[in-house]
Amino acid sequence: MSSGQREVTLRFLAEPGDVNFGGKVHGGAVMKWIDLAAYACAAGWSGKYCITVYAGGIRFVQPIHVGNLVEVGAKVIFTGKTSMHIAIDVQASDPKTLDNRLTTHCIVIMVAVDEQGKPTSIPEWIPVTEEDRQLHDSAVKLMNMRKQIGEEMEAHVKYLKK
Template identity: 80%
Template structure:
């Protein structure tokens, strides 16, 4: 396994092919970039092939213009036995000015898998700074909320049959 990297940043220019009918970058393109950054970050941390298990809480804060320099930052904020919670921030700027603006934020959960596609153990990430402890605690709270929401949704499914 290579040395673990907790964070990864992808950088590129938003292209005309990424545009939606409103003339801004399509949300689906942004979601693809988020998934790519989450994969790069989780693979670097675990040293293994990883798959997306969850992407949620996606907040599209500001639109991205075609021609913008886009940065998709990803970092591990919590690890389970086989999974990693990755915080993603997407920022954009005019490449001539480099004054970055947050455009999108979310959490992605990635799972490391072996050659047969089964979840496989990963190294634990242990937060050391106050900010890292707060990020980990936030990930745990979100995990508990998702569990509650899932239980509520499952309870409602019986009425849809």
């Protein structure tokens, strides 16, 4: 059963093991954090085990440095019958100043599954505030764009298989 928890924030310090060859936190570590936050958010909303089916539009805006306090915020912005669109914002700051700056943002789509791994129904999220309605409308626009991109990619896959 859903707890109705629509959003979650994970907080932790960026560690030396997260660094790339350039001395900044590498994108793979950030993507892992995004996936963890998306799962926690989706599971909190649906009350079920959830899997990642899409992560897109990932924008790395600013680097994250070792020792930064990292906050990964995740919020449900659209629900289907079994899926949840989760907006993710990653922010970082020096823990001494706590002056957060946006470092990364994206959309992740999670699907709730049953014990056999089959998609299962979830509670509907209904936007209430104007900001919620804008986020919901944005998710719908992105779904339509992903469909078009998927059709174009399918043409490429068919061509490459020849």
